[in-house]
Amino acid sequence: MADYNAPLKDMKLTLNHVARMPELAQKPGFEDASADMVDAILEEAARVARDVVGPTNVEGDQQGVQLKDGTVICPESFKGAYQQYAEGGWGSLQFDPEYGGQGLPFLLSVPVMEMWHSANMAWGLCPMLSQGAVECLDLNGSDELKAKYLPQLVSGEWTGTMNLTESNAGSDLSVVRAKAEPEGDHYRISGEKIFITWGDHEMAENIIHLVLARLPDAPPGVRGISLFLVPKFMVNEDGSLGERNSAGPLSVEHKMGIHASATCVMGFDNAIGYLVGEPNRGLACMFTMMNNARLSVGLQGVSISERAYQQALEYAFERIQGPAVGTREAGPIIRHADVRRMLMTMKTLTEAGRAIAYDACGSLDFAVKAESDEEKAVEQARAALLTPIVKGWCTEIAQEVTSLGVQIHGGMGYIEETGAAQHYRDARILPIYEGTNGIQALDLVGRKTLMDKGEALAALIAEMRESLKRCDASLTSLAKPVEEAVAGLESARELLLKGAETDELLPGSIAYNFMMLAGYVCGGWQLLRQADAAVRLTAEGDDDPYLQAKQESARFYMAQVLPRWKGFSEMLNDGSQSIMALPEELFASAWQ
Numbered sequence: 215m216a217d218y219n220a221p222l223k224d225m226k227l228t229l230n231h232v233a234r235m236p237e238l239a240q241k242p243g244f245e246d247a248s249a250d251m252v253d254a255i256l257e258e259a260a261r262v263a264r265d266v267v268g269p270t271n272v273e274g275d276q277q278g279v280q281l282k283d284g285t286v287i288c289p290e291s292f293k294g295a296y297q298q299y300a301e302g303g304w305g306s307l308q309f310d311p312e313y314g315g316q317g318l319p320f321l322l323s324v325p326v327m328e329m330w331h332s333a334n335m336a337w338g339l340c341p342m343l344s345q346g347a348v349e350c351l352d353l354n355g356s357d358e359l360k361a362k363y364l365p366q367l368v369s370g371e372w373t374g375t376m377n378l379t380e381s382n383a384g385s386d387l388s389v390v391r392a393k394a395e396p397e398g399d400h401y402r403i404s405g406e407k408i409f410i411t412w413g414d415h416e417m418a419e420n421i422i423h424l425v426l427a428r429l430p431d432a433p434p435g436v437r438g439i440s441l442f443l444v445p446k447f448m449v450n451e452d453g454s455l456g457e458r459n460s461a462g463p464l465s466v467e468h469k470m471g472i473h474a475s476a477t478c479v480m481g482f483d484n485a486i487g488y489l490v491g492e493p494n495r496g497l498a499c500m501f502t503m504m505n506n507a508r509l510s511v512g513l514q515g516v517s518i519s520e521r522a523y524q525q526a527l528e529y530a531f532e533r534i535q536g537p538a539v540g541t542r543e544a545g546p547i548i549r550h551a552d553v554r555r556m557l558m559t560m561k562t563l564t565e566a567g568r569a570i571a572y573d574a575c576g577s578l579d580f581a582v583k584a585e586s587d588e589e590k591a592v593e594q595a596r597a598a599l600l601t602p603i604v605k606g607w608c609t610e611i612a613q614e615v616t617s618l619g620v621q622i623h624g625g626m627g628y629i630e631e632t633g634a635a636q637h638y639r640d641a642r643i644l645p646i647y648e649g650t651n652g653i654q655a656l657d658l659v660g661r662k663t664l665m666d667k668g669e670a671l672a673a674l675i676a677e678m679r680e681s682l683k684r685c686d687a688s689l690t691s692l693a694k695p696v697e698e699a700v701a702g703l704e705s706a707r708e709l710l711l712k713g714a715e716t717d718e719l720l721p722g723s724i725a726y727n728f729m730m731l732a733g734y735v736c737g738g739w740q741l742l743r744q745a746d747a748a749v750r751l752t753a754e755g756d757d758d759p760y761l762q763a764k765q766e767s768a769r770f771y772m773a774q775v776l777p778r779w780k781g782f783s784e785m786l787n788d789g790s791q792s793i794m795a796l797p798e799e800l801f802a803s804a805w806q
């Protein structure tokens with residue numbers, strides 16, 4: 215497998231010219247996020263990702279995890295990598311200094327997270343879930359819980375998990391059955407959770423599980439679910455670890471990919487837990503964690519796409535096959551037009567996804583630092599609208615990108631030893647967990663568009679048009695297709711708002727196509743912004759070839775990827791009748 219090298223130039227251009235990092239660094243409290251500091255952090259993270267985490271990827275895939283005597287054993291190299299991660303303070307970048315965090319913008323942690331997931335996605339899931347747990351506890355926990363658990367979670371000494379799913383409750387959490395009985399100052403939690411990522415391991419001293427369960431008098435449905443903190447080991451008043459709690463893994467799943475991420479069936483047998491937030495408000499509390507996780511999963515789509523691209527590119531330079539048109543001698547396959555088409559599709563989808571993801575994450579920081587309620591609401595709505603696009607679109611494109619990675623390797627792509635197949639297998643989980651992409655699409659059309667009568671989407675479209683106006687004159691030929699695509703997105707918005715008034719089945723029927731359309735348009739817009747930045751930097755005297763490459767990325771995307779929006783737009787006109795009117799027997803009519 216090719217080594218992973220963080221695409222630092224693209225990350226920095228995206229931070230600075232898309233996600234508004236320099237503006238963020240002017241905000242009170244973020245003064246430390248100077249350009250020099252950002253560079254230093256990214257460069258050191260790139261080194262750790264390449265030299266420490268990256269080399270664990272293949273071993274992890276081959277060894278997987280095992281459950282032995284009630285404990286999950288992960289590959290030997292994972293523990294050392296995790297120790298270096300924790301000791302380097304990598305998990306604390308964006309958190310509150312009161313709990314040992316470094317108080318830096320969340321946005322700065324985003325490229326760093328991207329690097330961990332590119333280096334080893336299965337491993338990166340552990341820090342990712344811990345970060346979600348910190349956010350959830352920070353926003354919803356009592357002062358006492360925060361003081362007792364946050365410092366070690368922030369430092370990475372302990373890790374966190376998210377226990378939502380049960381065998382009967384996946385997309386529909388309203389039917390969660392785990393129970394919580396009050397007992398003195400705590401609760402007794404009983405039940406079984408499935409598919410819990412890093413539900414157990416030995417990389418850290420303790421694991422803090424955040425668990426959804428029902429109180430005895432809870433009303434049915436989502437309004438009767440509460441959130442509990444359940445430690446693996448009890449924590450004494452002085453912070454030392456006490457007895458093992460009766461919460462632990464019952465088995466580990468054998469999966470198609472991310473073999474080294476422990477996916478556990480978890481048993482809670484009268485385990486001691488503590489209420490987080492208000493009773494019956496558990497799902498709302500968990501939503502902070504889920505929103506963070508949705509952006510992170512979208513980012514994983516970018517990460518695995520980047521890794522697959524680097525792998526395919528290396529192979530395209532090494533693999534010698536027949537002469538390309540215009541030459542007589544055999545040469546590397548990168549000389550063939552179709553291989554170049556595949557590489558550029560991989561590269562530009564990845565770059566577009568990165569820009570959409572970073573931009574959405576930046577809005578979360580701007581919301582926190584907003585100077586007025588109005589500004590806060592605008593940034594929050596922007597991030598909320600972009601979240602299902604980041605999760606849905608970036609993980610859908612990861613399927614295509616990792617599949618192209620296999621294709622570029624030809625037969626060797628289908629053989630495990632090149633590593634291309636691992637990226638493809640690892641990426642397959644992304645459209646499923648953290649709310650399937652079907653659920654993301656429904657979120658985009660429902661909560662994020664119909665609920666505010668399309669206001670946030672109208673604001674995003676207006677923002678896109680502003681970018682078009684400001685774009686350098688030399689980019690007119692690239693701006694034109696974006697302008698047309700933005701108009702297509704506007705028509706889709708109108709179709710949704712109007713159609714939903716008379717046809718309640720329409721939003722669900724068009725949701726996926728709507729999400730994909732929005733993703734491709736956002737990608738075109740972001741690549742145009744980046745190309746514009748590249749033109750300006752070049753004019754200022756920066757002669758880095760990367761800036762030329764960025765303009766070529768935008769050109770390729772506008773010509774060969776962006777036009778896909780038209781297909782999705784046409785499919786919206788199919789409405790709800792053709793799918794929803796189908797009798798269920800018809801699906802199997804060919805053999806029944």
Ligand SMILES: Cc1cc2nc3c(=O)[nH]c(=O)nc-3n(C[C@H](O)[C@H](O)[C@H](O)COP(=O)(O)OP(=O)(O)OC[C@H]3O[C@@H](n4cnc5c(N)ncnc54)[C@H](O)[C@@H]3O)c2cc1C
Pocket residue numbers: 376377378379383384385386408409410411412469477643646647648649650651652653656
């Ligand atoms: C490797 C892995 C790791 C995971 N990690 C965690 C974890 O750490 N914590 C945790 O709590 N869970 C975790 N999960 C669970 C994961 O979030 C769920 O699998 C996911 O939410 C889907 O639920 P489900 O599997 O029950 O599928 P279902 O809900 O049964 O969905 C099946 C299909 O029906 C569709 N569908 C269902 N309902 C609707 C609807 N209302 N509208 C439209 N389509 C619908 C879905 O899109 C999907 O295509 C993990 C799962 C895996 C495989």
